[in-house]
Amino acid sequence: MDMKANKKKLGLKEKYAHMTRGLDWQTTYQPMDKVFPQATFEGIKIHDWDKWEDPFRLTMDAYWKYQAEKERKLYAVLDAFAQNNGHLGITDARYLNAVKLFLTGISPLEYVAHRGFAAAGRNFPGVGPRVACLMQSIDEIRHAQTQIHALSNYNKFYEGFHAGAAHQIERIWYLSVPKSFFDDAFSAGPFEWMIAIGFSFEYVLTNLLFVPFMSGAAYNGDMATVTFGFSAQSDEARHMTLGLECIKFMLEQDPDNLPIVQKWIDKWAWRGIRVLTLVGMMMDYMLPKRVMSWKEAWEIYFEQNGGALFNDLAKYGIKVPDCITQCTVDKEHISHQAWCTFYQYAHASAFHTWLPNAEEMDWLSAKYPNTFDKYYRPRYEQWREMADKGERFYNNTLPMLCQVCQIPMVFTEPDDPSKICYRESDYNGEKYHTCSDGCKHIFDDEPEKYIQAWLPVHQIYQGNCWPEGTDPTAEGFDPMAKVLEWYHIENGKDNLDYEGSGDQANFAAWRGAATQNT
Amino acid sequence: MSTVFIAFQTNEDTRPIVESILADNPHAVLDEQPAMVKINAEGQLVIKRESIEERIGRNFDLQELQINLITLSGNIDEDDDQFTLAWKN
């Protein structure tokens, strides 16, 4: 790629120094603290911004060069995918429901991350982090765009992709979970944003989202998703490094930063882990061919890798977040609890769900010997019995939600998987309910923030989730039908069980047509 | 000692890179997964520009690693000649 040059080139370190230092100036007609109003209010003390060093030492010229290369690779694959009926190469159209969840739940986060890093870059007075945030901001919008572009191929053939990445994130009940996570981070200051997204999400958790899941997409023949996934992930390695660098920088700058950073790590580790419940379900239930279980991925990428990270941060006085004990229990439950939830609320979801078959249940028993047969297999067997009688179970009443993570209150007590975990707080004369000690702790620390939460169930009951002009007093008014309309879920097409869906019928017919001449 | 790792997409660009890493780091362990190859190593992993250049027969800029990189773990130290991942504890 590089031509042999006769003139001696700058070394990596020299080039980085030239292109990331001395680029800004001291203001004269406005004080610096007015130009950078968000730099200090969170209490983080920075004495020397030049101590910030990007270990990759990536400069803007190299950045454009390598990103262009990644795009060329990606679009070559997308063309091949579209030209060769790639959508019929997947193992089973059930798989696509994971992709629908990805498009509606995760791609919009990439876009918010783009905005958030642009804002963080604007608000940091130091040039090093500003350059790094700029690159990450551009990466994130690239991810949103390439994901939407890659998955638009599926929209030509399958249900549930038509609302795309933009519309449903602000409306659908389960999408409020990832949305509120990013809203929470974006409405904090720039340093907390960096810990929330740059460190907890990118460094500690993103591997769990992208690595085993994308490898799973490859295993299931989904060339489009693998390619954008890995193309995005090549940027993530840099983002993770930025997150780690940022935390080390804060801790090295001033000892007073330690308790603030520790509090944010504790909060955002738990917030992120709750969001990943959705990913756990995707891995254990939505991939027809499975690479590894959620629990195994958790052990590799969180327990081992996160453990190494926290060992490394121990020299600064950082402790492993308190929620780890709870997580160790939860890793054997949450994917099943989530799937049970989506199974029964499939009529209100923009993707299909189904009961695991006998072979899949045996796989789950083997992967979850302590919990699956005791707690979850009996549920699936009873629901199977009902479904076989033509009485497939759909839950007809809206669930109670956690005020912080916004997930329905499906999680169980740490010491008793048969009992729902209820926690509550009183604030200004009103009750607030949370799903766990982790979420309660977060609520109690900043109640003024979380009392404003846009909880989908409460919003439906307040009458805020119907199309404009809806008259709830009209004769025959069906509130849930109106909610689905407002969600842009086509009732009978996008939702309900996979068994009997249009996707199932079409995939079978088209795949038949692709392998025969009749 | 903690484990560091690096993962690449499985393709023709990364094959000589992976070979170089395994040759330069005898303690490293290869983990092949669908569409990706992950290299785990106790403590530290070093990627040397020269070793890759020997295998591909052209100049190589270590920043080219980023094109096919999937993930990594450990503190990074990069200069023109080598890229090191390490947990120093």
Add this chain to the structure above:
Amino acid sequence: MAVKALSEYNFPAADTQDKFHGNQLLYVGWDDHLMFCAPFAYCIPPSTKFSELVEKHLPHSFGRHPEWAKVDFGKAVWLKSGQPFQPDMNKTLAEQGLKHKDVLRLQTPGLNGNGTYF
């Protein structure tokens, strides 16, 4: 601890009772029955009698469970915010102090999906 912010941070709560058109929220869960993944949220008038909750709203939600028909409300145990609560079937929610966003847990000893917590 207060939110750290650039200026005064004071915003209204999103779900105060006045926003529910004369209704209140009441949450009810049925212990040991995880066929229903989470407790339910009801939006009903404070003037709802407890008997109406038990005879109309709960059967609508829980009625498809094979054990629902076996529930004996004479022996059922109720918790409100985790503490024992003795409902009066003939009184309304308001009359017996069931406020907006209170949570009730229904316990039916002996019924637990035959040990499976279904």
